[in-house]
Amino acid sequence: MTEPDTAATLPAATANTHVHELQIVEVIRETTEAVSLVFEVPDLLVPRFRHRPGQFLTLRIPSDRTGSVARCYSLSSSPHLDDDLIITVKRTEGGYASNWLCDNAVPGLRLTTLSPSGVFTPKSLDADLLMIAAGSGITPVMSIIKSALIAGTGAVYLFYANRDASSVIFGTELADMMAEYPDRLIVDHWLESTMGLPTAEAMTERLWPYTGFDAFLCGPTAFMHMARSAMIAAGMAERHVHTEIYQSLTGDPFADIVIARDDSETPATATVDLDGRRLELRWPRHTPLLDVLLAGGHDAPYSCREGACSACACSVRSGEVRMLRNDTLVEADLALGLTLACQAVPLTDHVDIAFDQ
Ligand SMILES: Cc1cc2nc3c(=O)[nH]c(=O)nc-3n(C[C@H](O)[C@H](O)[C@H](O)COP(=O)(O)OP(=O)(O)OC[C@H]3O[C@@H](n4cnc5c(N)ncnc54)[C@H](O)[C@@H]3O)c2cc1C
Numbered sequence: 001m002t003e004p005d006t007a008a009t010l011p012a013a014t015a016n017t018h019v020h021e022l023q024i025v026e027v028i029r030e031t032t033e034a035v036s037l038v039f040e041v042p043d044l045l046v047p048r049f050r051h052r053p054g055q056f057l058t059l060r061i062p063s064d065r066t067g068s069v070a071r072c073y074s075l076s077s078s079p080h081l082d083d084d085l086i087i088t089v090k091r092t093e094g095g096y097a098s099n100w101l102c103d104n105a106v107p108g109l110r111l112t113t114l115s116p117s118g119v120f121t122p123k124s125l126d127a128d129l130l131m132i133a134a135g136s137g138i139t140p141v142m143s144i145i146k147s148a149l150i151a152g153t154g155a156v157y158l159f160y161a162n163r164d165a166s167s168v169i170f171g172t173e174l175a176d177m178m179a180e181y182p183d184r185l186i187v188d189h190w191l192e193s194t195m196g197l198p199t200a201e202a203m204t205e206r207l208w209p210y211t212g213f214d215a216f217l218c219g220p221t222a223f224m225h226m227a228r229s230a231m232i233a234a235g236m237a238e239r240h241v242h243t244e245i246y247q248s249l250t251g252d253p254f255a256d257i258v259i260a261r262d263d264s265e266t267p268a269t270a271t272v273d274l275d276g277r278r279l280e281l282r283w284p285r286h287t288p289l290l291d292v293l294l295a296g297g298h299d300a301p302y303s304c305r306e307g308a309c310s311a312c313a314c315s316v317r318s319g320e321v322r323m324l325r326n327d328t329l330v331e332a333d334l335a336l337g338l339t340l341a342c343q344a345v346p347l348t349d350h351v352d353i354a355f356d357q
């Protein structure tokens with residue numbers, strides 16, 4: 001049985017293989033409010049940064065006030081086209097990390113990041129794709145579109161809303177792609193400066209021809225709600241609508257992993273299928289499964305460590321767990337037996353779990 005040190009405090013960077021440093025090699029000013037940061041991936045780390053289009057990095061941004069904050073940024077680069085990793089950051093008014101990156105990122109700067117993560121990615125790049133983005137929501141959408149055009153065979157329709165022409169990120173690149181793939185890509189720009197805010201009626205009108213497509217939606221919360229209901233009104237099945245919600249992490253996924261000693265209770269036990277291996281673990285009853293795994297040196301997937309991203313989702317095959325927090329799994333996920341490893345503590349003496357998502 002693999003036993004974590006039950007009174008251990010392990011620095012996240014040494015306790016697992018997800019924490020790395022990458023160097024910025026180029027900064028591209030996309031608009032007055034948005035920059036793309038290009039990271040070089042050293043040969044040794046290439047396997048760690050293999051990713052799917054639509055996934056994101058979790059960066060540690062330095063702060064004089066708190067030491068650091070953690071923020072997620074979607075990759076705008078395509079794993080099918082770009083060797084480097086590119087994120088695109090738009091300033092948030094009154095925000096901290098986005099403005100720090102826009103003001104301080106220069107070639108040569110090294111930043112700490114977790115390996116890519118996320119489930120906002122098409123199952124097949126050959127599918128027909130309905131992409132809906134507003135503002136910086138274009139970032140993961142861009143990665144998916146580039147990948148689908150290069151490595152897939154389907155048609156792509158993009159509805160892309162912005163305040164005005166000067167705030168459109170990747171405008172030239174999208175126009176070039178439309179010229180290169182005229183039979184496969186349609187880009188439909190919506191500019192608030194001339195057309196007003198997009199309405200559900202206007203979107204339903206535009207989207208109904210694409211209701212058989214797989215839909216990917218990313219933008220501000222109000223826009224996402226409106227676009228989602230427009231899609232459903234247009235006749236799209238809920239299960240075909242995938243969303244990426246932009247929110248700032250409140251916790252610190254880079255924080256040390258603490259396995260508290262509790263001599264008053266016998267630990268539970270767990271059987272965990274992870275990366276083709278079957279692990280037998282002692283599971284202290286108040287410690288989330290992810291911490292037990294990372295402390296034991298096992299390479300379990302995660303990003304936020306606060307129940308918000310679902311990167312650590314896994315299936316409970318027998319036994320029961322309780323989640324300390326869950327901001328991401330919906331009823332349908334729970335009915336399938338999914339749980340979040342970063343929040344799951346055992347309720348039964350033995351639990352059988354598989355990382356099969
Ligand atoms: C999966 C995912 C993908 C994302 N992809 C992108 C993307 O591609 N592009 C993009 O632009 N955004 C993206 N985001 C959003 C991004 O993660 C941030 O939420 C966004 O940049 C706003 O962060 P901010 O710190 O600038 O603003 P806020 O989070 O609004 O900043 C305010 C917060 O910072 C704290 N703060 C203020 N000053 C300091 C200080 N000196 N030190 C420490 N803390 C301070 C405040 O207390 C407050 O909590 C994504 C989010 C997610 C979840």
Ligand code: FES
Binds near residue numbers: 310311343
């Ligand atoms: S790591 Fe994000 S929900 Fe668990």
